[in-house]
Amino acid sequence: MIEIMIDLQGGAKAPLYEKIYEYIKNEIVEGRISTGEKLPSTRLLAGNLAVSRSTVEMAYDQLLAEGYIEAKPCRGFFVCDVAQLYRLKPVHIKSRASEERCREEACEVDFSPYAIDTRSFPYNIWRKISRNVLMDDNEELLFAGDGQGEYGLRREIADYLHQARGVNCNPSDVILGAGNEYLEILLTQMLGKKRTILMENPGYPQAYRTFCNMGYRVKTVAAAEQGLNVKTVRDIAPELVYIMPSHQFPIGSIMPLKARLELLAWAAEKEERYLIEDDHDSEYRYRGKPIPSLQSVDAQGKVIYLGTFSKSIAPSLRISYMVMPPQLVRCYRENCGFYSTTVPRMQQEILKEFIRNGHFERHLNKMRGIYRSRHDFLLGELKKRSWVRKVSGDHAGLHVLVEVDTPLTEEEFCQNVRKRGVAVSGLKEYELERVQTGTEAALGSAYAGSKTAADSICGGKERSFPTLLLGYGKLNEREIEKGLRVLDAVCEGR
Amino acid sequence: MIEIMIDLQGGAKAPLYEKIYEYIKNEIVEGRISTGEKLPSTRLLAGNLAVSRSTVEMAYDQLLAEGYIEAKPCRGFFVCDVAQLYRLKPVHIKSRASEERCREEACEVDFSPYAIDTRSFPYNIWRKISRNVLMDDNEELLFAGDGQGEYGLRREIADYLHQARGVNCNPSDVILGAGNEYLEILLTQMLGKKRTILMENPGYPQAYRTFCNMGYRVKTVAAAEQGLNVKTVRDIAPELVYIMPSHQFPIGSIMPLKARLELLAWAAEKEERYLIEDDHDSEYRYRGKPIPSLQSVDAQGKVIYLGTFSKSIAPSLRISYMVMPPQLVRCYRENCGFYSTTVPRMQQEILKEFIRNGHFERHLNKMRGIYRSRHDFLLGELKKRSWVRKVSGDHAGLHVLVEVDTPLTEEEFCQNVRKRGVAVSGLKEYELERVQTGTEAALGSAYAGSKTAADSICGGKERSFPTLLLGYGKLNEREIEKGLRVLDAVCEGR
Numbered sequence: 009m010i011e012i013m014i015d016l017q018g019g020a021k022a023p024l025y026e027k028i029y030e031y032i033k034n035e036i037v038e039g040r041i042s043t044g045e046k047l048p049s050t051r052l053l054a055g056n057l058a059v060s061r062s063t064v065e066m067a068y069d070q071l072l073a074e075g076y077i078e079a080k081p082c083r084g085f086f087v088c089d090v091a092q093l094y095r096l097k098p099v100h101i102k103s104r105a106s107e108e109r110c111r112e113e114a115c116e117v118d119f120s121p122y123a124i125d126t127r128s129f130p131y132n133i134w135r136k137i138s139r140n141v142l143m144d145d146n147e148e149l150l151f152a153g154d155g156q157g158e159y160g161l162r163r164e165i166a167d168y169l170h171q172a173r174g175v176n177c178n179p180s181d182v183i184l185g186a187g188n189e190y191l192e193i194l195l196t197q198m199l200g201k202k203r204t205i206l207m208e209n210p211g212y213p214q215a216y217r218t219f220c221n222m223g224y225r226v227k228t229v230a231a232a233e234q235g236l237n238v239k240t241v242r243d244i245a246p247e248l249v250y251i252m253p254s255h256q257f258p259i260g261s262i263m264p265l266k267a268r269l270e271l272l273a274w275a276a277e278k279e280e281r282y283l284i285e286d287d288h289d290s291e292y293r294y295r296g297k298p299i300p301s302l303q304s305v306d307a308q309g310k311v312i313y314l315g316t317f318s319k320s321i322a323p324s325l326r327i328s329y330m331v332m333p334p335q336l337v338r339c340y341r342e343n344c345g346f347y348s349t350t351v352p353r354m355q356q357e358i359l360k361e362f363i364r365n366g367h368f369e370r371h372l373n374k375m376r377g378i379y380r381s382r383h384d385f386l387l388g389e390l391k392k393r394s395w396v397r398k399v400s401g402d403h404a405g406l407h408v409l410v411e412v413d414t415p416l417t418e419e420e421f422c423q424n425v426r427k428r429g430v431a432v433s434g435l436k437e438y439e440l441e442r443v444q445t446g447t448e449a450a451l452g453s454a455y456a457g458s459k460t461a462a463d464s465i466c467g468g469k470e471r472s473f474p475t476l477l478l479g480y481g482k483l484n485e486r487e488i489e490k491g492l493r494v495l496d497a498v499c500e501g502r
Numbered sequence: 503m504i505e506i507m508i509d510l511q512g513g514a515k516a517p518l519y520e521k522i523y524e525y526i527k528n529e530i531v532e533g534r535i536s537t538g539e540k541l542p543s544t545r546l547l548a549g550n551l552a553v554s555r556s557t558v559e560m561a562y563d564q565l566l567a568e569g570y571i572e573a574k575p576c577r578g579f580f581v582c583d584v585a586q587l588y589r590l591k592p593v594h595i596k597s598r599a600s601e602e603r604c605r606e607e608a609c610e611v612d613f614s615p616y617a618i619d620t621r622s623f624p625y626n627i628w629r630k631i632s633r634n635v636l637m638d639d640n641e642e643l644l645f646a647g648d649g650q651g652e653y654g655l656r657r658e659i660a661d662y663l664h665q666a667r668g669v670n671c672n673p674s675d676v677i678l679g680a681g682n683e684y685l686e687i688l689l690t691q692m693l694g695k696k697r698t699i700l701m702e703n704p705g706y707p708q709a710y711r712t713f714c715n716m717g718y719r720v721k722t723v724a725a726a727e728q729g730l731n732v733k734t735v736r737d738i739a740p741e742l743v744y745i746m747p748s749h750q751f752p753i754g755s756i757m758p759l760k761a762r763l764e765l766l767a768w769a770a771e772k773e774e775r776y777l778i779e780d781d782h783d784s785e786y787r788y789r790g791k792p793i794p795s796l797q798s799v800d801a802q803g804k805v806i807y808l809g810t811f812s813k814s815i816a817p818s819l820r821i822s823y824m825v826m827p828p829q830l831v832r833c834y835r836e837n838c839g840f841y842s843t844t845v846p847r848m849q850q851e852i853l854k855e856f857i858r859n860g861h862f863e864r865h866l867n868k869m870r871g872i873y874r875s876r877h878d879f880l881l882g883e884l885k886k887r888s889w890v891r892k893v894s895g896d897h898a899g900l901h902v903l904v905e906v907d908t909p910l911t912e913e914e915f916c917q918n919v920r921k922r923g924v925a926v927s928g929l930k931e932y933e934l935e936r937v938q939t940g941t942e943a944a945l946g947s948a949y950a951g952s953k954t955a956a957d958s959i960c961g962g963k964e965r966s967f968p969t970l971l972l973g974y975g976k977l978n979e980r981e982i983e984k985g986l987r988v989l990d991a992v993c994e995g996r
Contacts, residue, residue: 186846353820373570
């Protein structure tokens with residue numbers, strides 16, 4: 009039998025049993041105690057180390073559980089063959105030259121239209137709910153769960169959408185997924201055959217590329233202030249139309265009720281036609297009454313409604329939802345019912361509690377106040393600037409469009425601004441053709457021809473002035489001012 | 503100005519300011535205090551309610567932040583128009599008749615091969631790490647983050663795979679995703695064109711259906727004890743081969759090194775050929791040395807390696823990883839670089855800490871001890887049974903295959919067992935043709951002909967005996983015994 013002497017005074021702060029466990033484990037792993045050797049009895053070792061016997065027993069239990077030692081009845085504890093045990097040490101493989109981490113360019117002020125105010129995130133409440141959810145040692149939380157998302161959370165989302173957006177749905181119509189793109193991928197599988205889809209340009213490049221990747225024929229039409237025209241839709245003759253009727257991204261237009269009803273009537277004419285309503289930032293509207301969703305006026309089950317918590321809670325949460333007409337729910341079960349959910353169950357549980365206990369309502373109201381005051385401040389500041397030709401897309405969402413009086417091209421202008429530590433994007437970056445790849449490119453611009461979205465917004469064939477997207481989600485007044493002063497300087501050629 | 507009297511003694515336990523806030527909010531929402539009315543000053547209300555002034559100030563601050571009241575300088579607090587504010591009440595829409603929640607059948611003993619031992623989940627450690635991760639009020643955690651997954655977690659996974667599975671990779675080769683199926687969907691997009699893929703039958707129906715849904719031509723070949731034969735692969739001539747060389751699911755065979763090398767040589771012959779290695783439950787091996795991954799002997803960059811934390815931590819975690827050869831990393835960036843990650847950043851951070859601080863290593867060793875003793879107990883019990891014709895697929899993973907001596911068909915047998923409260927699945931449920939839909943069915947069985955996997959395992963053309971999958975992941979000895987007694991009864995026709 010071996011003798012074990014451990015220095016229990018020195019080293020890092022840790023419980024005594026932990027120190028004994030670590031010491032013996034290392035001795036075994038390093039081969040200083042060999043396979044088959046007998047360890048001292050718990051009574052003997054406790055006496056030698058001057059600790060209680062239960063302390064040694066805890067250390068031995070841990071070693072037993074992890075397979076370093078085994079207990080032989082009436083004989084004692086013996087060291088196991090540990091060749092098969094996991095021993096993970098941080099031994100980083102030499103990096104390839106190309107491996108450098110991609111870092112985002114550091115910038116002092118970020119006018120990104122996707123950014124939110126992370127400083128107002130309810131950390132305390134989130135932490136408290138997380139703790140409670142985990143506190144119950146709830147086994148259920150570890151099971152794979154419902155592929156569509158947990159019923160309880162779907163119920164909360166259905167209630168929220170009904171009250172806030174007029175959406176008519178039951179929890180069974182709601183599918184949760186890790187982001188809008190994932191839900192769009194599911195949707196293409198529900199629908200089965202490859203379809204032709206019409207999108208407004210500019211728009212969300214991610215949605216555009218997702219449908220391209222899924223083998224869809226994606227056609228585009230210039231986004232207009234007055235919303236999508238049903239005549240255009242009839243000319244292009246797609247099966248699906250992807251729209252953002254309450255707040256088109258990025259131009260910010262609102263589709264009038266008449267255009268909505270015409271579009272719904274068009275969709276109702278044929279079984280395979282559907283409208284995909286992306287209601288991405290409907291939470292934030294600062295003037296006038298909230299605009300109900302397109303889904304709320306759909307009596308025929310032709311609208312597929314998409315939404316996300318990325319803007320209302322946090323982009324990193326990765327929880328989106330899709331509300332489907334009943335006939336598509338059946339397609340979902342047939343074609344996609346075998347998929348596990350992409351949203352971790354603990355996150356679902358936390359979000360459910362967050363909504364159910366009223367925190368989501370309070371958070372939304374608070375954030376709307378914050379964003380409205382930033383929106384108002386930004387508009388006030390823009391009014392003072394002579395280089396501002398036009399402001400549009402305001403009164404909602406988290407960004408406005410600004411047409412700039414400058415001899416520079418949009419690209420030059422944005423680059424110039426970025427060099428000075430301010431991140432800003434131009435409208436062109438959201439033109440779908442630019443992000444198009446492969447054979448779809450030819451199809452994509454078939455109808456729209458050479459008429460780009462920016463043409464339509466600037467109202468002329470030759471677009472001579474850059475249009476910027478100024479997002480204010482994560483910027484306080486001081487930062488907005490600082491960013492605008494950099495734009496001032498670039499406009500003045502300083 | 504209105505007068506406000508609140509009963510601060512009664513009602514639920516809550517901070518005083520919260521009660522004042524709730525009371526005034528409700529008065530406003532219910533219309534009992536109208537838009538434009540002036541609230542009492544904080545001093546006055548504090549006096550009336552006999553609370554401190556700061557308590558009233560906190561309540562007013564909350565009402566201000568959420569937009570119920572506004573402050574007019576030198577004049578006081580006034581009620582806002584709250585028509586636009588969110589007011590979410592639980593008003594459940596009447597359920598459709600069809601809406602009933604799908605519940606899994608209740609069962610006393612579940613022999614599912616997918617189940618894990620949830621009772622041993624390290625709740626305390628997970629809770630502690632969660633709290634620490636959220637404690638820092640770390641804004642970074644709310645940003646969308648790296649689409650491939652956070653670098654820190656990819657580094658930990660690369661190190662783990664190198665040490666535990668011999669996988670040669672850098673963090674830049676690792677992509678995280680919410681489940682294997684999502685990663686397979688990404689993979690089809692990286693590869694671009696629709697491919698022909700060969701899979702062993704029986705296998706994972708989810709993987710099979712995913713590739714079918716993505717428009718792949720999926721061909722199948724009967725899984726054999728000695729692994730996939732390269733001659734068969736040459737005959738079928740796919741571009742991709744999907745295999746589980748270390749532990750084929752569900753039959754449990756191990757592919758010999760010779761077969762592995764031949765397959766790698768086949769793949770190296772043409773650029774478009776790849777082997778997809780699904781290393782799903784390699785963590786648990788109870789006899790002999792661990793078997794290194796196929797990827798570890800691949801010198802040509804022909805293996806795409808897939809793994810998951812579903813079995814080693816929990817199915818509900820929804821974190822899988824894919825290790826790609828460098829040339830496919832480039833394809834990923836081009837075709838899929840625009841996707842946001844599907845794994846929430848907080849979960850990534852928690853898992854990173856779990857691995858980095860040694861908890862994953864300890865958890866794996868502990869679980870292997872638990873599963874090994876269950877495995878040994880189950881095998882011992884099976885040996886005693888005369889109705890057991892053959893046991894296979896043992897010594898690894900979380901289930902064994904048992905061929906049963908009974909006049910019943912597999913389906914009848916399983917149904918009979920389920921009726922008695924024991925969930926069990928037959929080998930046939932994992933036959934890929936059975937889950938096949940649409941036009942692929944004809945292609946799928948083109949090579950394998952009428953020879954099913956079960957034929958191959960039972961070694962005859964006529965399969966006369968049911969083969970069960972007995973998973974022991976979530977069952978203790980008492981439960982295993984209980985389940986086996988039900989099988990005894992069904993075998994004996996009781």
